[in-house]
Amino acid sequence: MNIHTYEKVWLVAAMVLIVGFIATITYGAVGPGIAMIDDEGGDINPDEINDDERFAEPGVEHVGGNEYEVAVVAQAWSYTPSQIEVPANSEVTFYVTSRDVTHSFSVVGTNVNTMVIPGQVSEMTVKFDEPGEYGILCNEYCGEYHHTMEGKLNVVPEDEFDMTELSVEADDEVESGNETTITANVENGMQEDLETTVSLEIGDETREEAVTVPGDGSEEVAFTVDSADLGEGDHDWTVTVDDYEESGTLSVVTPDGNESADGGDGDA
Amino acid sequence: MSSKTEQREPEHVQTLGHEEYDPIGTAILIGIYFLILVLLWIFMYFVEFLGNGPTVVGMALTVVGLA
Amino acid sequence: MATSPPTEVTAMRNAYVDQFPDEARVIKAAFWSSFIALAIGGTLGLVQALHRTDVFRFIQSPDYYTVLTAHGVLLAITFTIFFLVGTFTWAVTTSLDRGVVDVRFTWAWYIMMVIGTVLVAIAIFSGFLESAPSVLGSELNADVLFTFYAPLEAHPIFYIGLVLFVVGSWLAGVDWFRTWLAWRSENPDERIPLPTFMVLTTTLFWYICTFGVALSILVFLLPWSLGITESVNPLLTRTLFWYFGHAVVYFWLMPAYMMWYIMLPKFSGGKLFSDPLARVVFVLFLLLSTPLGIHHQYLDPGIAEGYKFIAMTNTMFLLLPSLLTAFTVVASMEHGARQRGGEGYLGWLKALPWRNPIFTGMALAGLMFAAAGFSGMINAGMNINYLVHNTWWVVGHFHLTVGTAVALTFMAASYWFIPQLTGKELWNRSVALGQVLLWFIGMTFMSNAMHRSGLFGMPRRTAEPQYQGFDFEPAVGTVGEINMQVALGGVILTLSLALFLLNMIMTSIGDDSESIPDNTYAGTLSGAEDSPRILDNLKLWTAIAVVLVIIAYTLPLASIIDAGGLFGPGIEGVRLSTWVDPAVIESLGEVIR
Numbered sequence: 055m056n057i058h059t060y061e062k063v064w065l066v067a068a069m070v071l072i073v074g075f076i077a078t079i080t081y082g083a084v085g086p087g088i089a090m091i092d093d094e095g096g097d098i099n100p101d102e103i104n105d106d107e108r109f110a111e112p113g114v115e116h117v118g119g120n121e122y123e124v125a126v127v128a129q130a131w132s133y134t135p136s137q138i139e140v141p142a143n144s145e146v147t148f149y150v151t152s153r154d155v156t157h158s159f160s161v162v163g164t165n166v167n168t169m170v171i172p173g174q175v176s177e178m179t180v181k182f183d184e185p186g187e188y189g190i191l192c193n194e195y196c197g198e199y200h201h202t203m204e205g206k207l208n209v210v211p212e213d214e215f216d217m218t219e220l221s222v223e224a225d226d227e228v229e230s231g232n233e234t235t236i237t238a239n240v241e242n243g244m245q246e247d248l249e250t251t252v253s254l255e256i257g258d259e260t261r262e263e264a265v266t267v268p269g270d271g272s273e274e275v276a277f278t279v280d281s282a283d284l285g286e287g288d289h290d291w292t293v294t295v296d297d298y299e300e301s302g303t304l305s306v307v308t309p310d311g312n313e314s315a316d317g318g319d320g321d322a
Numbered sequence: 323m324s325s326k327t328e329q330r331e332p333e334h335v336q337t338l339g340h341e342e343y344d345p346i347g348t349a350i351l352i353g354i355y356f357l358i359l360v361l362l363w364i365f366m367y368f369v370e371f372l373g374n375g376p377t378v379v380g381m382a383l384t385v386v387g388l389a
Numbered sequence: 390m391a392t393s394p395p396t397e398v399t400a401m402r403n404a405y406v407d408q409f410p411d412e413a414r415v416i417k418a419a420f421w422s423s424f425i426a427l428a429i430g431g432t433l434g435l436v437q438a439l440h441r442t443d444v445f446r447f448i449q450s451p452d453y454y455t456v457l458t459a460h461g462v463l464l465a466i467t468f469t470i471f472f473l474v475g476t477f478t479w480a481v482t483t484s485l486d487r488g489v490v491d492v493r494f495t496w497a498w499y500i501m502m503v504i505g506t507v508l509v510a511i512a513i514f515s516g517f518l519e520s521a522p523s524v525l526g527s528e529l530n531a532d533v534l535f536t537f538y539a540p541l542e543a544h545p546i547f548y549i550g551l552v553l554f555v556v557g558s559w560l561a562g563v564d565w566f567r568t569w570l571a572w573r574s575e576n577p578d579e580r581i582p583l584p585t586f587m588v589l590t591t592t593l594f595w596y597i598c599t600f601g602v603a604l605s606i607l608v609f610l611l612p613w614s615l616g617i618t619e620s621v622n623p624l625l626t627r628t629l630f631w632y633f634g635h636a637v638v639y640f641w642l643m644p645a646y647m648m649w650y651i652m653l654p655k656f657s658g659g660k661l662f663s664d665p666l667a668r669v670v671f672v673l674f675l676l677l678s679t680p681l682g683i684h685h686q687y688l689d690p691g692i693a694e695g696y697k698f699i700a701m702t703n704t705m706f707l708l709l710p711s712l713l714t715a716f717t718v719v720a721s722m723e724h725g726a727r728q729r730g731g732e733g734y735l736g737w738l739k740a741l742p743w744r745n746p747i748f749t750g751m752a753l754a755g756l757m758f759a760a761a762g763f764s765g766m767i768n769a770g771m772n773i774n775y776l777v778h779n780t781w782w783v784v785g786h787f788h789l790t791v792g793t794a795v796a797l798t799f800m801a802a803s804y805w806f807i808p809q810l811t812g813k814e815l816w817n818r819s820v821a822l823g824q825v826l827l828w829f830i831g832m833t834f835m836s837n838a839m840h841r842s843g844l845f846g847m848p849r850r851t852a853e854p855q856y857q858g859f860d861f862e863p864a865v866g867t868v869g870e871i872n873m874q875v876a877l878g879g880v881i882l883t884l885s886l887a888l889f890l891l892n893m894i895m896t897s898i899g900d901d902s903e904s905i906p907d908n909t910y911a912g913t914l915s916g917a918e919d920s921p922r923i924l925d926n927l928k929l930w931t932a933i934a935v936v937l938v939i940i941a942y943t944l945p946l947a948s949i950i951d952a953g954g955l956f957g958p959g960i961e962g963v964r965l966s967t968w969v970d971p972a973v974i975e976s977l978g979e980v981i982r
């Protein structure tokens with residue numbers, strides 16, 4: 055074969071280019087440790103997502119230390135959950151699957167991007183060093199409102215992050231002279247114990263109680279309220295744990311059923 | 323080759339055969355292209371891509387085994 | 390020359406229509422089918438460009454996806470492949486210097502492809518109707534985009550139409566092979582002429598790659614859309630699509646490559662630099678076009694990283710034939726320029742026939758392809774795909790490849806083909822020159838802006854990429870400025886398209902002309918005699934190509950089927966493990982990883 059010298063040189067240069075490209079990609083995998091989405095996430099029957107341990111209640115879970123797992127279910131045309139909050143300096147593993155057609159889960163302005171194929175679970179681990187707010191969008195056509203499919207990922211500063219949840223059970227009404235309880239339930243999603251204080255404000259009174267909520271557990275704190283101390287009428291209350299607050303109104307009514315109070319529908 | 327492809331076009335001022343012809347201009351153009359490819363590749367990979375973190379990470383071992 | 394019709398007036402003229410009047414008619418029909426697809430598809434492209442950028446929205450956003458399906462199918466499948474079958478029929482008959490064996494067969498496959506296209510178009514365009522008519526028990530509709538990823542479901546006639554179209558193209562391949570075999574029995578010792586060699590190698594990899602999509606449609610999607618099977622394995626049909634989906638891009642590209650190899654040197658006033666290297670290039674395409682489709686699935690779950698890495702390696706090596714082509718083609722142009730009196734290291738560029746729209750169109754298309762080569766290298770890089778996957782970067786990339794390297798070459802070639810096929814002179818060369826320049830300019834705006842927006846995450850295939858909860862943050866420039874460039878580019882492109890069609894129509898209704906040039910293609914500086922005969926051994930290359938496909942695809946397909954079932958989760962399908970021990974797959978998989 056009759057190949058011109060220049061063309062032979064170009065052939066060699068082209069091979070160098072090709073090998074150089076492959077070397078760069080390999081460096082990316084070995085150096086910065088970039089991993090491809092692969093079959094590690096396993097498969098799942100889309101009809102059985104609701105019975106799946108991970109996806110039945112999608113959301114953020116604390117694994118321990120700075121490691122978190124986020125389960126996300128994509129479906130036309132939303133993500134569940136649509137808002138994700140994780141702390142900075144964390145290592146987060148996302149598990150994403152689809153209930154219906156193929157979607158994507160793409161964190162805008164980052165290299166966090168995966169196809170979401172029904173029957174498959176996309177697993178990807180990401181380190182978030184800095185706080186930041188990111189949009190999430192679906193970049194695979196998934197039906198006529200595909201363009202409305204979006205979500206939000208907030209990476210908050212470490213000291214602003216917790217996984218505490220507060221819920222309060224309280225009666226709306228109590229007959230004058232009786233006692234009632236306002237029960238605060240504090241859930242701790244982190245694996246470590248949570249030491250904190252639950253406080254109740256009602257009338258002009260503030261009561262506090264220290265609690266230790268075990269890791270991945272919950273604790274109840276019951277405050278007994280004596281209507282006699284309050285007197286008849288509406289009384290606003292607020293339960294506070296760290297940055298969480300829940301409030302309501304307690305009406306103290308006369309025993310014969312004639313409510314003395316008029317306004318106030320109970321929800322603050 | 324059939325005669326139809328061998329005709330000498332009227333606008334030709336000379337005829338060059340494979341032996342007398344060195345595509346030096348092509349070599350220069352291709353050389354420039356090569357440089358552009360290398361520089362843009364480096365820019366895209368190390369600035370646009372690696373600078374666009376966070377990025378999906380994991381056990382790097384999967385690829386190492388192959389490379 | 391074989392058969393010149395002996396009429397007195399046309400005796401001197403030796404255009405294609407004079408040599409092969411029957412074949413000319415089919416080719417002309419194929420070209421017009423292609424132009425119609427281009428006209429409709431291109432107009433829809435403008436609608437998309439204006440809608441997405443919110444410059445002008447006159448359709449409902451859900452209808453955007455009907456438009457996009459039509460744009461993708463009509464341009465990427467119909468326009469390109471109709472033009473291809475026309476060009477290849479021209480190439481085979483011209484280079485073998487004989488007609489097809491039976492032109493009725495040629496018409497038969499052409500008509501089959503037309504019927505397929507019409508069925509597909511009916512299914513797609515029904516998407517605009519408020520309530521589409523019900524046929525075969527389900528409503529007409531095919532808002533599935535040209536990739537038709539299950540479980541998005543189209544009406545059965547969409548799949549049937551696609552199958553007819555593909556089978557038609559298979560029969561076209563049979564036609565070319567038959568014609569070649571007939572020629573070979575008359576010329577047993579000759580080398581395959583280069584254009585025919587290109588057609589045959591391309592056809593062979595087309596057979597290999599369409600096998601995947603045919604399987605996907607006939608075994609999985611069509612029975613499923615007819616309600617015969619209940620479900621599909623989305624990752625499996627997707628993988629089968631991409632088994633075909635990468636090779637198809639080379640299928641579009643090969644006629645353009647052929648034009649660059651055999652026409653561009655001629656219009657430059659020179660000869661093809663090397664016939665042997667051209668053969669090597671086409672053999673490499675035959676070998677490597679298919680076993681790398683997984684590079685479209687870098688971000689798919691369910692496929693191990695090792696397989697992705699193999700696909701990337703193959704892809705990177707497939708750069709080789711294109712890089713070689715760049716050298717050979719430019720060297721052939723330089724050869725022409727120097728024969729025309731061009732001097733200096735780069736001064737010869739001025740001696741090229743830039744006023745010739747055929748030359749200029751193809752040369753600009755080639756230049757755009759060089760740029761596309763760069764974005765393609767990025768797309769090929771496995772992990773950098775996180776940055777660009779399914780963003781507008783990719784759309785910018787393929788408007789340079791299929792949307793310009795291929796489309797602009799085809800348009801430029803039409804300025805040569807249509808006079809050859811009709812015996813009529815091109816209506817207006819200046820308009821033609823302006824047209825190819827406008828396409829180049831329009832695409833520069835549109836494609837550059839698309840590439841840039843991909844880098845900050847602008848998604849493709851999205852009617853309204855304006856989100857409630859966040860804004861895009863370009864590192865350079867603004868979203869507004871980028872949108873304006875896309876819209877402007879789209880308008881210029883559409884104008885260019887209109888000028889092209891005008892020229893084609895005016896040429897076709899014009900008068901016969903005596904001054905049509907002879908139907909020839911470029912000679913070679915280094916001819917086939919310089920290349921080893923083994924290059925022409927098509928059986929050998931096909932066998933190797935099949936083996937490479939088997940190597941690249943067996944394990945990934947096996948693990949996909951093993952995990953998700955042949956027919957998806959709904960049916961306890963034929964599990965692969967019944968005939969291959971899963972432990973074997975597992976351990977082979979370990980080796981790969």
Ligand code: HEM
Nearest residue numbers: 431434435437438461464465534792796849850851879882
């Ligand atoms: C008038 C010229 C053209 C304009 C204005 C245009 C515009 C567009 C736009 C804006 C998109 C992006 C849609 C989106 O991502 O939401 C698109 C997609 C596309 N275009 Fe074009 N285009 C033109 C010509 C072409 C040509 C000539 C071809 C091929 C030969 C082509 C093939 C495609 C394909 C395959 C897609 C992707 C469809 C999909 O994502 O399903 N276009 N076009």
Ligand SMILES: [Cu+2]
Nearest residue numbers: 192194196200
């Ligand atoms: Cu979507």
Ligand SMILES: [Cu+2]
Nearest residue numbers: 634635684685
């Ligand atoms: Cu590809």
